[in-house]
Amino acid sequence: MLDVTEQGKPDEQDDARERVVRYPVRRTPNFLRFIITGAVLGFIVGAIIATSGADADGYSAQTGIVLIGAILAAGGALLAAIVALLLERLLNRQ
Template sequence: MTSASPESPDRHVPSETATQDVTVRRAPNLIAFVATGAAVGAIVGLLVGALGPGALAYTRAAIIGFFLMSFLIGGAALGAVVGLVLDRISLKRARNVAAEVHEGGRRPGS
């Protein structure tokens, strides 16, 4: 027994395409610059504190801790400045392009 079923209508809703201008640029990851600067600063601070001259008033651990934290904060600040300068440079190299925006329905070809 065969049943005749009517053809189902096409469920694809035609989509409207609009063109919109967008800005494209490569922006640096600022957190990576801050973390790298802090890590390099911590290593330099550790070396300066461990290899530098000692003092009678402070223990070697206190000297290492002071230089470690000082250079860590300075390295993080320097990394942030470098990241912000590179971000400013990326703004100058930004391009404006036209992008198609599909509203409603599916994208063409999917």
């Protein structure tokens, strides 16, 4: 909760007391940033895996990088979305 103190003007009230108002603050992760970061990291890992192995017959190195990178990018985005959902649940417990 966020505490905000409001003070009245001295001439408005006879004793100008402080009043504390509580506003709920909802903290949530930015889902789009989590998903994009997961996809980029997944693609990088996929590219590293594709370049470290031997070339498959009938496929170039670039094709392997794109295919494996795309598969791991989708997996990384899904995993990052799950992590973001779990963080949202943990941060917004009451």
